[in-house]
């Protein structure tokens with residue numbers, strides 16, 4: 001086994017951390033914008049296997065990242081379950097809302113998802129054949145809570161208020177949505193692995209808005225169920241969990257879920273991560289994305305600080321969250337050179 005990401009995920013401490021970047025295929029790259037224009041819009045790009053594979057390859061060609069992440073979106077699963085989905089330019093996703101039993105009953109069964117998602121599996125097959133042999137292919141899905149926040153509100157919200165309200169007022173319905181998404185995520189990820197994904201990552205971008213018992217029930221427990229089921233279906237499959245803004249819950253997340261790697265955002269210091277999280281297994285993160293916009297000496301200093309704090313254990317370098325459209329592609333190169341060149 002030679003791929004650096006897979007070695008780190010198995011617990012090896014490497015002399016130079018492997019590196020990839022959340023949203024590495026995206027609007028900050030001129031070649032992405034060109035391919036997206038060719039596809040027409042974002043969703044057409046996600047469902048066009050040739051072009052989705054092309055934008056996945058772009059950052060690998062330009063930067064030689066150690067991992068490629070399938071180009072798709074966490075909101076394709078609710079669409080496959082029957083929610084309407086569209087993207088408003090400059091604003092983000094919009095979905096039909098699920099706020100009543102009647103809305104829920106209209107959704108399709110999990111067995112129907114492949115009718116919509118099969119082009120995504122074709123993208124994975126193209127990538128699996130076409131990536132350089134040292135590059136690891138990561139598949140992904142949204143975590144049930146994060147996906148549910150969009151399905152319930154019909155859009156992104158600053159505080160996930162509508163999902164918190166449904167959880168409080170119609171708990172049984174809310175839990176049915178989480179259960180359906182947990183089951184759907186397992187099937188969706190399984191198809192990705194069968195098509196060639198070597199690692200899966202579960203994005204729980206809004207995990208931090210769940211407090212106390214709610215975090216355990218609706219972030220940690222679904223991550224555990226998904227991780228355990230994926231590992232029983234595909235023995236040895238590495239799983240990366242990203243309970244963003246998990247705070248103190250990051251500490252026990254490896255043990256509680258069985259994830260091989262816990263990805264951390266930049267609201268926690270790398271020193272804290274080394275002491276409290278990395279002692280339990282591989283970690284991934286956590287340079288602030290703003291450095292990809294601002295660059296310069298700050299970028300170099302902060303990149304070195306993150307690497308210095310985390311290089312003594314199993315570690316994958318990444319940002320704390322996705323790179324933003326206003327980032328400068330040259331700053332990405334500077335970050336990579338700093339990680340690889342010292």
Ligand SMILES: Cc1c2[nH]c(c1CCC(=O)O)Cc1[nH]c(c(CCC(=O)O)c1C)Cc1[nH]c(c(CCC(=O)O)c1C)Cc1[nH]c(c(C)c1CCC(=O)O)C2
Nearest residue numbers: 022023024025026042069070071072073074092203205322
């Ligand atoms: C919450 C969430 C979504 N999608 C995703 C998350 C979880 C991670 C996170 O917290 O960022 C995950 C995601 N979205 C995308 C990927 C592809 C792989 C990658 O390069 O990381 C991944 C892994 C492409 C995308 N997904 C989206 C884009 C931009 C679309 C475009 O080209 O216009 C990309 C490249 C659109 C998207 N998709 C989503 C939103 C809120 C938006 C709009 C925000 C924005 O415009 O940046 C939902």
